[in-house]
Amino acid sequence: DFIIGRNERRCWKNTHRAGFMVRATINGLMSDTRLPDDARNIISELVSELESLRKTSDRQKLRLRAIDDNLASAASLQRDFFPRTSPKFKGVQLATLHLPADRVSGDFYDVARIDESHVGLFLADPTGHGFSAGLLGAFAFGAARRATASFPMEPNLVLAAVNAEILDARLSECQFVTAVYAVYDERKRVVTWSRAGAPYPVSVEFDRGVTEIRSEGPMLGVSSATAGAFAVCSRNLGDGASLFFHTDGIES
Numbered sequence: 629d630f631i632i633g634r635n636e637r638r639c640w641k642n643t644h645r646a647g648f649m650v651r652a653t654i655n656g657l658m659s660d661t662r663l664p665d666d667a668r669n670i671i672s673e674l675v676s677e678l679e680s681l682r683k684t685s686d687r688q689k690l691r692l693r694a695i696d697d698n699l700a701s702a703a704s705l706q707r708d709f710f711p712r713t714s715p716k717f718k719g720v721q722l723a724t725l726h727l728p729a730d731r732v733s734g735d736f737y738d739v740a741r742i743d744e745s746h747v748g749l750f751l752a753d754p755t756g757h758g759f760s761a762g763l764l765g766a767f768a769f770g771a772a773r774r775a776t777a778s779f780p781m782e783p784n785l786v787l788a789a790v791n792a793e794i795l796d797a798r799l800s801e802c803q804f805v806t807a808v809y810a811v812y813d814e815r816k817r818v819v820t821w822s823r824a825g826a827p828y829p830v831s832v833e834f835d836r837g838v839t840e841i842r843s844e845g846p847m848l849g850v851s852s853a854t855a856g857a858f859a860v861c862s863r864n865l866g867d868g869a870s871l872f873f874h875t876d877g878i879e880s
Contacts, residue, residue, distance in 0.1 A: 715741040734753055750786075751807060755803045772807075772809065787848065819863050820861070829841045
């Protein structure tokens, strides 16, 4: 870092010195009474163009700074959608990790208590990256909230409802969304879920090792898939067992 900083300072000094030399040379030429009028006009036009370019560069810097500030605000707003605290589980620890590739990403997740013995988990990942994916992710997030209010214990119904809402919106630039909705039963220690094009969940158990749990489920926004298209899976979480739901970003 020190070497880079030193080179940057040297480069700036050289550029500044060159600019001073150019200005000094131009001023000297313009003050020379022997300079032909045509040459004087050409130099004046060049000076005017250089000044215009400098102003354009300053405006571009301001625009880039404004865009960066807006992206920072959007990223902060996206984080506000995520749960600030997770529900307390009996005998199970919940851990989440969100590392966006850009300032704003499409990945969204939500964890909320359904009743005294059930907790719901929703995970969505629109295809693509950046601001447009983030907007679509927020749309899917809101649709999931509405769906889970109607039938929080039925993962396949939730995904079918989110899919229908995305299709009904008829978004002109609609990309597709992968998602998972899961319900954890604290009394039975069983996780029940459906997936929509998302990577297969990974189970880690002492007696079975590491396994992918495969099931059918199309991406959201592709076709008018009904609840029957989203297979329902269940897994008992025994002592020491782990179950990972993730987006495709973890694979890359």
